[in-house]
Amino acid sequence: MTTNDNATVSAPEQRISLPDLAPEFYRAMIALDRAAQQGVDPVLAELVKVHASMLNGCSFCIDMHATDALKNGEQNHRLLSLPAWRETSWFTAEERAALALTESVTLLTQGHVPDAVYQEAAEHFEQAELAQLIALIIAINSWNRIGVTSRLSPAAK
Template sequence: MATVTTNTDAPNETVPAPEQRLRMPGLAPDFYQAMIAVDRASRQGLDPVLAELVKVHASMINGCAFCIDMHATDARKNGEQDHRLVSLPAWRESPWFTARERAALALTESVTLLTQGHVPDAVYDEAAARFEPAELAQLIALIATINAWNRIAVSTRMSPAAK
C-alpha cells in the first residue's frame, strides 16, 4: 500500500493512501483503450495549456486527486505557472486568467456540475464568443472526457501516491 506524507499536527506522520479498488486497463482493456483514444481526440486543436487548465479545474470540482496531480504536472510541463494553478478554485477573483480562459473555466463548471442548472445560455454564449465553433466543440469534448476520467479514477480510487 502506498503512503502519503501529510502536513497535519505531526508533519512526519504518514497516512495510507486509499487502496485502489479496480485496475481498469487489465479488467476492461477495450474500454480503457477507447477512453485513451477519446482523450487524444478531445484535445485536438486546443491550446495545451488551456486544455490542462480545464482538466485540472474539472478534477478539482470532482475531487479527483489522481487527475489533479496528473494534469497539474502536465500543465507545468507545458509552461503553466503554479500561481495560476493554485488560483483555479478562485478564478473569478483572480487576475491571472484571460477572458478566453475564463469562458472555458465557466463552461467547465457548468458542464461538470450539469445537475446544478445545466449550461446557462450566458455561459454558453460567452464561450461561443471566445472560441470558433470547431474549438468550442473540442472544448466540450475535452470537458466531457475529463469528467469521464474523473469518474473512473474516483470510483476505482486511483491515487497519485501509487506512482
C-alpha cells in the same frame, strides 16, 4: 495527506483496475481523450483538466494534469488559484469562458449549462474550437469518474 502531527496517512487502496479488467473500454477512453484534445491549446487544455479534476475531487488527475500544465509552461500561482479563478486577474477572457464552461458541464446538476455561460464561450471560440473544448471537458469528467470510483492515487513524490 498528513495530519496535524505530521504523521503520514496512506491513500486508500485502489479498488479495481479498468485497464486490466475492461481493456477494450480503457483503450476506447484513451482514443476518446486523444480525439478530444485535437485543436485545443495545450495550456488551456491542462487548465480545464485541472479545474474539472479539482471540482470532482480526483487527486490522480489533479496531480497528473498540474504536472503536465507546469511542463507546458503554466505558472504555479495560476494552478493554485483555480478554485478562486473569478477572484483573480490572472486568467484571460478566453480562459475565463473556458473555466466557466468547465464548471457548468462538470456540475450539471447545479443548473445545467446556462445560456449565458455557453454564449460567453461561443464568443471566444469558433464553433469547431468550442466543440473540441466541450469534448475535452466531457473526456476529463469521464477520466475523473474512473479515477475516483477506482480510487486511483497519485504516485508518492
